[in-house]
Amino acid sequence: MKFQWEGRAIRQVPAEKITAVVRELCLEANYRLALGMPEVMAEAAQSENFPMAKEIIKELQANAEIAWAESQPICQDTGMAIVIIELGQEVQITGGSLYLAVDEGVRQGYEEGYLRNSIVGDPILRRNTGDNTPAFIRVEIVPGDKVRIHLLPKGSGSENVSRLAMLKPAQGVEGIKDFVLETMELAGGNACPPYVVGIGIGGTFDGCAYLAKRALLRPVGEANSAQHIAMLEGELLTAINGLGIGPQGFGGSQTALAVHIETAPTHIACLPVAVNLSCHVLRHEVLEV
Amino acid sequence: MQRLQTPLTPEVIMELRSGDQVLLSGTVYTARDAAHARLVKTVLAGGELPFPIEGAVLYYVGPTPARPGKVIGSAGPTTSGRMDSYTPELLRRGLKGMIGKGARNQEVRQAIRAYQAVYLGATGGAGALLAQRVKAAEVIAYPELGPEAIFRLEVDELPLIVINDIYGGDLYSQGRQAYLSCR
């Protein structure tokens, strides 16, 4: 429905619709890999020559197939429900809170999908909320009258090995590479390699971490549109795979399947860099309202 | 491929070397962070554990709920390192096997040698595949912890790999070295 406000058309979207879409996203995202993942996995299976590593990648492919065929979650860690909303500025959400509508969608989707409740309501008291809420929501205001909702179920294993550093501008690209490689070394085999490496460079302390997470939303293997960044992505992928950590950390050439970098303007005195790792179970679905 | 049966005995454990692929059958108990905290608190207070620990195998997993007609949901390993601070105490009480993913700290690796136990890896992120080897599942303790409750699982030929053996072997360093030296 549309109405006029100061001469502009405003589209109304009921909160219930948001709930329905988020529920649907939960029911889809946990049983299949993100866009581009099956292809990069197939390439990895081809190019991996270390016998054990090759066997593991095939096992991971088989797992994804079973998950889809049997409606079993690809991984038992069905994660934090990370919800990124691109909200058109000509949209008005009616009949309830946007945030609560998203939580309700997560509640319904996780229950109906036989997904795991993995959220504690307080980080110190650590009591499970019992319905995987709250969702972890970011809203981006964009031009237009559409609402695009991304769901990224994010497991804890790869979240726990993610890191951020406030580098000195003098450290430059070398400093960034060192920090990323150090992060991969520390992650080792702990967070289910082969990884997809989300990297944020620039912005603020908090903004940089978000850039790294946002980098994971890009179709897997697609390069950054800026040429100097795309080159850095390629160099980092080669360097990471030179570490030899390999699938599951048991040695091999496929430690990472892709490196995605997002950048943002920053202060003359700052060079923030953040690494948000995803395991091979990268899940991401998007729907538009 | 070697077949193992629970409970694990010292004789069997002596045979295992890091890098060995094994198929484990029998009973395993699930336990993650919250359950570990309770187990260790219980033994330190002189209480009774909810399962016989002598020769027992713990699986670090919090499965997804079972769909109707299924035994269990997805059931792959969680990161073992989070259990490190609790593990030596349980090994001291007779725990013989642990199933998880990721490296253990120095203290746990030493305790594995000292108490003659084994750390086994299951493929991380292969929970749908691993669930096919689970034949029965029942919550036996701490139901209020939800996915972190202790389940007794009956597994049939669960595919695993020996990561840490009693001889100081560690598949993470050995596997990587083997790959880098043959590259």
Ligand code: SF4
């Ligand atoms: S790191 Fe990823 S694949 Fe591994 S257990 Fe966590 S969510 Fe699953």
